[in-house]
Amino acid sequence: MKKNILITGASGQLGQFFIEKLAENNNVISTDINVSRELVKKYDLKFLDALNETKVRKFIDKYHVDEIYNFASILSAKAEKYPLKSFQLNTNCFLNIVKASISSSVKKIFWPSSIAVFSKESNLGYVKQDVIKNPITIYGASKLSCEKVINYFNINGLLDIRSIRFPGIVSSSTPGGGTTDFIVEMINNIKSKKKYICPLSPNTILPMMHVNDAVDASVKLMSVPRKNIKINDSYNISSFETTPNEWKNLICEMGYNLEVDFQPDFRQKIADSWPRKIDDKQIRKDLNWKPKFNKIKTLKSVIENYNLT
Numbered sequence: 001m002k003k004n005i006l007i008t009g010a011s012g013q014l015g016q017f018f019i020e021k022l023a024e025n026n027n028v029i030s031t032d033i034n035v036s037r038e039l040v041k042k043y044d045l046k047f048l049d050a051l052n053e054t055k056v057r058k059f060i061d062k063y064h065v066d067e068i069y070n071f072a073s074i075l076s077a078k079a080e081k082y083p084l085k086s087f088q089l090n091t092n093c094f095l096n097i098v099k100a101s102i103s104s105s106v107k108k109i110f111w112p113s114s115i116a117v118f119s120k121e122s123n124l125g126y127v128k129q130d131v132i133k134n135p136i137t138i139y140g141a142s143k144l145s146c147e148k149v150i151n152y153f154n155i156n157g158l159l160d161i162r163s164i165r166f167p168g169i170v171s172s173s174t175p176g177g178g179t180t181d182f183i184v185e186m187i188n189n190i191k192s193k194k195k196y197i198c199p200l201s202p203n204t205i206l207p208m209m210h211v212n213d214a215v216d217a218s219v220k221l222m223s224v225p226r227k228n229i230k231i232n233d234s235y236n237i238s239s240f241e242t243t244p245n246e247w248k249n250l251i252c253e254m255g256y257n258l259e260v261d262f263q264p265d266f267r268q269k270i271a272d273s274w275p276r277k278i279d280d281k282q283i284r285k286d287l288n289w290k291p292k293f294n295k296i297k298t299l300k301s302v303i304e305n306y307n308l309t
């Protein structure tokens with residue numbers, strides 16, 4: 001049976017990929033505060049400020065919402081510029097959705113966490129599912145706070161909230177304020193033919209995944225019975241690891257002309273506090289899931305979507 005699925009922050013980095021996937025079998029109500037004419041036309045995007053709990057509740061009641069995917073968020077690098085505003089936005093949008101969902105038609109909530117919850121104490125060479133976390137960014141702090149709330153609601157059976165800690169996501173959407181954005185920006189720069197100024201040093205290793213794998217795993221996580229879910233806060237997930245230098249070389253080996261100047265800025269410190277490799281055995285086991293895109297397939301697919309070939 002078709003479900004009514006509300007997506008908040010739908011015009012951001014992840015939203016449109018979730019809309020397309022979820023709309024295959026469901027009624028999707030896509031919302032954001034950024035409602036460009038193009039997205040309104042393409043996805044029937046509606047205005048909804050997830051900071052307004054009353055309005056969120058009105059949407060839930062009006063559309064008899066069964067599930068919510070909440071993507072309203074300010075990413076890691078941008079959040080450092082407005083720490084309090086970012087903490088407030090990232091946590092309050094989530095808390096409002098939680099509050100508005102209590103005693104409503106909503107049966108499940110999906111919420112994206114991030115590798116930003118980790119820190120130097122997490123054994124960054126290979127980060128296991130359950131480790132010490134002391135994030136140095138406000139973005140990481142907001143994600144970790146919400147993870148604690150998720151754990152609380154799940155273990156007390158108050159709501160069913162499901163979550164994944166995403167690494168850098170590689171897609172053809174415009175990046176916006178993340179520390180892992182070089183992965184998309186380099187591809188973007190092939191098109192513009194501009195020299196790319198990379199904010200990270202050439203050998204910074206970070207975990208990444210293709211957006212389709214991120215969407216598939218999330219939708220799968222939302223579809224399994226609760227009893228299959230062994231993690232009450234948020235699942236580790238990953239697909240491959242790369243560095244800015246390796247990514248640049250892969251692009252050049254594919255025949256593109258990309259010039260990169262490495263000028264590490266404040267984002268280097270953030271990246272240095274994030275995992276180099278993730279242990280995601282638990283999600284692979286619980287969902288019987290594995291990524292379909294390796295490094296090369298990811299690069300080829302995103303380049304194709306940019307119509308560069």
Ligand code: SER
Nearest residue numbers: 075076114178179180
């Ligand atoms: N891609 C995100 C960022 O760089 C990490 O969750 O902020």
